[in-house]
Amino acid sequence: MQIQKGPIGIFDSGYGGLTILKDVVNALPQYDYLYLGDNARAPYGSRSFDTVYHYTWEAVQWFFSQGCELVILACNTASAKALRSIQQKNLPLKNAHKRVLGVIRPTAEVIGNYSRSGEIGILATTGTVESESYLLEIAHYFPSINVVQEACPLWVPLIENNEFNNPGADYFVQKHLQQIMQKGPAIDTLLLACTHYPLLMPKIEQFIPGGVKVISQGTIVANSLVDYLERHPEMANKCAANGQIRFCTTDSTAHFDANGAIFFGKPLKSEHIQLGH
Numbered sequence: 001m002q003i004q005k006g007p008i009g010i011f012d013s014g015y016g017g018l019t020i021l022k023d024v025v026n027a028l029p030q031y032d033y034l035y036l037g038d039n040a041r042a043p044y045g046s047r048s049f050d051t052v053y054h055y056t057w058e059a060v061q062w063f064f065s066q067g068c069e070l071v072i073l074a075c076n077t078a079s080a081k082a083l084r085s086i087q088q089k090n091l092p093l094k095n096a097h098k099r100v101l102g103v104i105r106p107t108a109e110v111i112g113n114y115s116r117s118g119e120i121g122i123l124a125t126t127g128t129v130e131s132e133s134y135l136l137e138i139a140h141y142f143p144s145i146n147v148v149q150e151a152c153p154l155w156v157p158l159i160e161n162n163e164f165n166n167p168g169a170d171y172f173v174q175k176h177l178q179q180i181m182q183k184g185p186a187i188d189t190l191l192l193a194c195t196h197y198p199l200l201m202p203k204i205e206q207f208i209p210g211g212v213k214v215i216s217q218g219t220i221v222a223n224s225l226v227d228y229l230e231r232h233p234e235m236a237n238k239c240a241a242n243g244q245i246r247f248c249t250t251d252s253t254a255h256f257d258a259n260g261a262i263f264f265g266k267p268l269k270s271e272h273i274q275l276g277h
Helices: 015-028 047-063 077-081 083-094 104-114 126-131 133-141 154-161 168-182 199-205 218-231 253-264
Strands: 008-012 033-037 072-073 097-101 119-124 148-151 189-192 213-214 245-249 270-272
Touching: 008 047, 008 126, 015 033, 015 218, 015 253, 033 047, 047 072, 047 077, 047 083, 047 199, 077 083, 077 104, 077 126, 083 097, 083 148, 097 119, 104 119, 104 133, 104 189, 104 218, 104 270, 119 126, 119 133, 119 168, 126 133, 126 148, 154 168, 154 199, 168 199, 189 199, 199 213, 253 270
Parallel strands: 008 033, 008 072, 033 245, 072 097, 119 148, 119 189, 189 213, 245 270
Antiparallel strands: none
16 A cells, blocks of 8 residues: 655744744755745734634644645744644544644753753743743753743734844844843853744844853754654655645735745745635
8 A cells, every 4th residue: 555645744823934944944855845824813922822722723634634644833832832732632533643743842852952051041922931831841851950931022023024124123132132131140042932033033142142042943843853754764754755845824925925035045935725714
């Protein structure tokens, strides 16, 4: 019997997951990828657990309908608020052979290795901070590390509206960096725990104290996926390998193509799809 092969699904509430996809494609260019941004309902960061779970599960089911056997939630809010329910409740019922992975655990598994002081700062959306997912996961792998969190609710809207390079963004970037460094003066490692935030990297580096490392998740997630597929050859065999990428959005394709290119680093052409009712 021939194995049914499909693309690797990459999901985000908007454009941020394209920063993850870019690094994943660099690490594993041979595979096919299907990217979906739920731009019509973005951002997810301030939405309730139930809403994020509902939206994310709708998206995951759409990926399954497109032949994906493996889906990565390249969105910290979806990973924090929806992943566990999907893995524990939904998949065992009808899709036990399929896999949905997130970005929080692979990041938590290694983030402690970057810090010498034993204090790490997490910059994230309100939803990710309130879920305390990073506190729990990092404590599991690095119990002695002190983790300080800071919610940056305006960073995603600044980025999604293409205002992140403008001087007006400076105030909001500087404000949250000052607040997190006041809460954790010994912080020597800052994790950008939102896939949008790498676009703010030049501004963040402008305002952080010397000697503080800023870590974005793309290469961490890409390395983790390489390791996962090596450990699970049965899943790797289900992933189509024609080197093709398909981009989809629930909102305007013109907006997605223009803004998505900034995140992905090269031009792209998207299709419009509908989720829910």
